[in-house]
Amino acid sequence: MAPSSDRMVPLLLTLLFLCLGGEAVDRSNFKTCEQSSFCKRQRELKPGQSPYRALLDTLELSDSRITLQLINDNNKVRLLLELYRLQGNMTRVKINELKPIKPRYEVPDVLITDPPTEPMTLVAQDENGVVLSLGVDEQRLIVNARPFRLDIVEGPKVLVSLNSRGLLAFEHLRLRKDTISHKITSTVGSMWDSIKSVFSSKHDSENGGGSENEEQGEDEDIQPVKEEDDKPGMWEETFKTHSDSKPSGPSSISLDFSLPGVDNVYGIPEHADTLKLKSTDGGEPYRLYNLDVFQYELNNLMALYGAVPVIISHNTERTMGLFWLNAAETWVDISSSSTGNTVLGKMMDLVQGSNEAPHTNIRWISESGIIDVFVMFGPRPNDVFAQYASLTGTQAFPPLSTLGYHQCRWNYNDQVDVKAVDEGFDEYDIPYDFIWLDIEHTDGKRYFTWDPNKFAQPKKMLQGLMDKRRNMVAIVDPHIKVDSGYKIHNDIRSKSFYVKNKDGGDYEGWCWPGSSGYPDFSNPEMRTWWASKFAYDQYEGSMENLYTWNDMNEPSVFNGPEVTMHKDATHGSWEHRDLHNIYGLYVQMATSEGLIKRSGGTERPFVLTRAFFAGSQRYGAVWTGDNAAEWGHLKVSIPMCLSLGLVGISFCGADVGGFFKHPGTELLVRWYQAGAYQPFFRAHAHLDTPRREPWLFGPDNTALIREAIRQRYTLLPYWYQLFYNAHRTGQPVMRALWIEFPEEPETFAIEDEYLLGRDLLVHPVTDEGAKGVTVYFPGKREVWYDVHTFQKHKGAQNLYIPVTMSSIPVFQRGGSIISRKDRVRRSSACMENDPYTLYVALNPQGTAEGEIYIDDFHTFNFEKEKQFIHRRLHFSDNTLSSSNLDPDSKFTTAAWIEKVIILGASRPTSISMKTADGTESDVEFEFDSATSVLTLRKPGVNAGADWTVLLK
Structure with a gap:
């Protein structure tokens, strides 16, 4: 009997998805900088040729803000710079068009509050620049007028320079030349005048007006700018078979930052690469663009599932952070050079001694939006984490059970299968807290439903788990099957909550259900409606021990450009290009709120997300996506999670065993041992892999896996304490060694070992056939105790530690007290x-x-x-x-x-x-x-x- 067309859809889509990647990622499906027109244009700009200067006569200073106009001498377009001194040793810089023809996107919902400010005072001003006092630690802001440049200094040291290389570039919104004549037709001219009048009034009222002078008279203001509007990709762009229309034309922005004396920078996840960021001179920049990358490669700078535009810089004297608040596609260049002159004329005495010092240059390039950057001045690592947490919030405090072990695969077949797996853990005396269901548990990939044959009694299944004090996670993805018999789809369509295509109809793409609509999660009304669907009387069959997994929320569109949504799709008045990287955060936000609301605001939620952005830490956990059963993927899970911890996302883990392929027993055991000491501990596997429950690899390996999981459970009190402190303070749970030993250069590039909190040093075994590991014990005055043998080792040394298959090298810091529970039961709740x-x-x-x-x-x-x-x-x-x-x-x-x-x-x-x-x-x-x-x-x-x- 031939399968029904509805049942054929998943098979066809699986084949399509496999064709997208083959055995590994097909790089041709994803753009390089050269293929991304705005990145290519921006990278063609040469350093040292900045057309921007500051119009010092427009400077206005209030207690906590300065405003200043900048002018591009090539095209006479003006920008408005706003600078705020923020409490907690931070500075915010915003740059926008002074009079755009329509508003530019400013990222909402990421900052937890309007950051409180502190006063600034004018110290000196002349025709060349301005010096202001920032009020703490002898910090000064120096504005150089021609070319425009900002330097922030502390005493004799330059902390950071903005536009020191002259790579500020702001592609202003414009009308296309072929739609207007030289003198502007009456129709278009009337429209232009109306738009200009509205937004001139808006900006004048918001910014206290702006003095017009000879350099930008009224006639120049309304004439088409004499610029090249016909470069490839400025008004439309083609990638493979996909066309991207750009009704507002080129809109990209760029700004460079120089960090004197800095050799080490970290952050900007997510990349399957080293912890310490590499120089991109002569190569591809780091890309931040949330994408569904099938079986991603290691050691390259391609974009992956999430994007957090935060860079942490560090040397032995200071730690600082840069937070680039922009949700559009972003590329980041990193290079090293020498500082050269910092400012001109009489201001040089402020920065004597800084010339020719080695330093790092960072350049941010985004497709649209405005420049909105926060400079976090530390000076210690923990200060930067606290500063960033004050802006975007701290890690959500998870229920204790979620810190236990999670058992998952795509897919457990039916309720009988779930029961058998659950009983297997009891039979083999292995503790666990969660069993997971992937997309096959639904009725034809209709989320918030259950397959009527395979999961006919979900409450009975959930009650059986609850009786053992265990839980379940079920997947709820943000692509909705287009099906007139599906209530969720009908409701979203009737409320006009779907993302629209450029012509105004509902945007549709292909994902697991087949033809799918994509809810507009940027709409607060849509998020409220979505949250209501998790109520027990709405999500039929759900109970309080059912939690949620948001996958594919980049969003993934199998037949879209780069396997994602078209950039000219619309979310209300905004294009998808403006907010792409925040879409996944909005999905997790709405889901988390739904789990909270279903309990009347009593219970803490648990939501796992694949796509993320700055602030995602407030809503749950993240995993590193579709990895593979290879030793290299086990190794890279450490720097990937360490990078996430640096930018506030502590609840991170990688699929134990690897999602794709089938691990050998040695790799599987070593991955369990490593996963037991990472914050999110879940085994997961692809639909086509052989089963890998922990007892399926022979009694010896079962015993080794059991012991690793039991070690996790004995340490749950410590894990819980670490997450409580992360929630209160923003300090990462899983930490790079340099965080606790910031003056020890030997720690700066270490990524094969890490700290849990301050006090546990972990060096997982990640090499095949390893007979030992070389552990660096930090701290000249420290001692470290092997948690298994209690042997003591002195700090500030590399030491070869022999290992066997049962070894998990973990060491407790001298001077610490750690609470454990050495009686392990079948779940955390039982303990x-x-x-x-x-x-x-x-x-x-x-x-x-x-x-x-x-x-x-x-x-x-x-x-x-x-x-x-x-x-x-x-x-x-x-x-x-x-x-x-x-x-x-x-x-x-x-x-x-x-x-x-x-x-x-x-x-x-x-x-x-x-x-x-x-x-x-x-x-x-x-x-x-x-x-x-x-x-x-x-x-x-x-x-x-x-x-x-x-x-x-």
């Missing part, structure tokens, strides 16, 4: 009230510090009602104590302290415990002189109580 073991690792001074954080593990009550326990653990002078870090908090727990293990200890004669009510009792202990490990057994105090342990 909630289990006792804690404290691992106290003494530094050379015999002290240690740590925290313990406890709440109900799943609601917002920790924020709304301060229902949590947050305690300081401190060891010094042979005394270990627990004290309350937040006296206003209120929460009780049944969990208690079962054991204390002190590493690097001496043998005491006796140990006593004193509680808050003054009760004192002896504590049993053992001392291992070979390892200098002291073990205190059953101190028996509540984990939320005040207590003191005295070693005598």
Whole structure:
């Protein structure tokens, strides 16, 4: 019997998708800079030939803002520069057309608030420039008039220069020459005058007017600009079979930044490449354009699924950040050179000694929008993270269960299959918290539905998991099957919530369901409606232990240019080109809000997204997309997640085992061992791969995988504490070594090991057949303890550590206290009230510090009602104590302290415990002189109580 046409669609689409990539990514499906007309035009500009100068007579200074007009002497078009000094040691620079023929896109919904400002004062001004005081740490802003340039200095040092290479370029919106005559026809002239009048009034009222002078009279203002309007790609562009119309013509922007004394820059994820960014001299720039890249290649700068336009610079003296707030396609060039002169004339005395210092140049190029950049001055790494968090928010605090192990594949076949896999974990004594369902669980790829034959009783399935205190994630993608019998589609169409094509009809493309519409998630009404669909009475079969996965939200369009949406599609008054990179954030935002609303605002959500942008950390987790079962993909998962952590996205992981292909047993085991020490821990596999549940590779490998997963579960208290602190402060969970050791150049390029928080050093085994790893132990005054053997190693050295297949090299920092739960059960929820073991690792001074954080593990009550326990653990002078870090908090727990293990200890004669009510009792202990490990057994105090342990 021939398959129905509805059932043929997934097969045909799978074949189409495979043809897009073959065995690996087909680079010809994705543009190079040379094939992206605006990137090519911008890169053709030569340094040192800036046409822009500052019109100093237009300078206006308020307490917290300066405005200043810039003029392009080649075409007489004016720009408006706004500069704000922000609280927290940041500066914001915005540059827009003074009088555009229509508004240019300014990215909304990313900043969590209008950033508070601080005063600036005028220090000096003459015909060559202006000097302003920024009010902190001797910082000065120097404006050089001809050519325009901004320098921010601190004392004698230049921190950053804008347009020092003269690569500011602003393609102004214009009417095409062939639509107007030299004197402008009456029809077009009337339209032009109306538009000009409206926007001149708007800008004059917003910006206090703008003085016209001889250099831009009224006649020049309305005449067509004498420029080349016929370069390829300016008004329309073709890539393969796709045409991109550009009704407003070229609109790209560019600005260069110079960072004196900086050799190390990081960030701008997502790329499958090194942690430390490379020079792009003579090669392709880094590309930021959210794309569905099938089986991506390693070690290239092609765009992937997400884009965060943030670069972190670092040297031994200072860490800074640049946040380029633009959601259009963006290219980033990075190069090194020497500084040369910084400013002219009498201002040179401010920057003596800076000439010819090595430094890094960064150039941002975006297709549309405005220049809106935040300079974050640190000076320490943690300061930059706090500054960025104050702008875009912190990592969402996840439910504890989501920090456990996740089992996924495309696809578990039916409810019987789900039950069998769930029972397999119990049979083989392997803990897990989530089982996942991919697209095949739906009724014909209609999201918010269940296949009526394979998943006929979803609530029964979910209840079975809930009875074991486990959970499920089901996929909900943002492409909607065009089907008149599908209520979701009908509702979106009737409300006109779909993205439109350039002719005004609903935009349609091909994705997994076949012909699909794409909801306009930039529309707040659409997001509110989408959120309502997760209500239990709307999403039939859903329950409180069902969470959500947003895939394909770049958005992926199989038959679109570069496997994504046409840039001339429209979202209300904006083109898709203006906001492409923020689409995925909006999908995750609406989904997260839906999960919160379904519980009446009580429960914390969990949403995994593939596409992301600055601010996505507020809404859930990210994974590194469609990787492959290869050793190189295991290796690159580390720098990819470290890069995400640098830009605020801490909840990151890679598909354990690799999505494509089938891993050998050694690779699979090593990937489980690495994944157990990355923030998001999920195994996932392609539809066409053999099954890979953890017990399918023989008893020896099952035991190794079981042990890796169990190690994850013992550390859940530490993971949870790290995520709580990330949510409060913006500090990354998974950290590059230089974050904690910023003055140690040996750490600056390390990407095969990392820190979890401050205190756990992890060096996964990522080489086939490895007999050992070379671990760099940072810190000249540090000691590090092997968490398995308790062997102590001194810092500031490379050390070869032998490994076997059971080895996961992990080391605890001397001077730290880490809480663990050494009794592992079948899920995290089953361990909630289990006792804690404290691992106290003494530094050379015999002290240690740590925290313990406890709440109900799943609601917002920790924020709304301060229902949590947050305690300081401190060891010094042979005394270990627990004290309350937040006296206003209120929460009780049944969990208690079962054991204390002190590493690097001496043998005491006796140990006593004193509680808050003054009760004192002896504590049993053992001392291992070979390892200098002291073990205190059953101190028996509540984990939320005040207590003191005295070693005598």
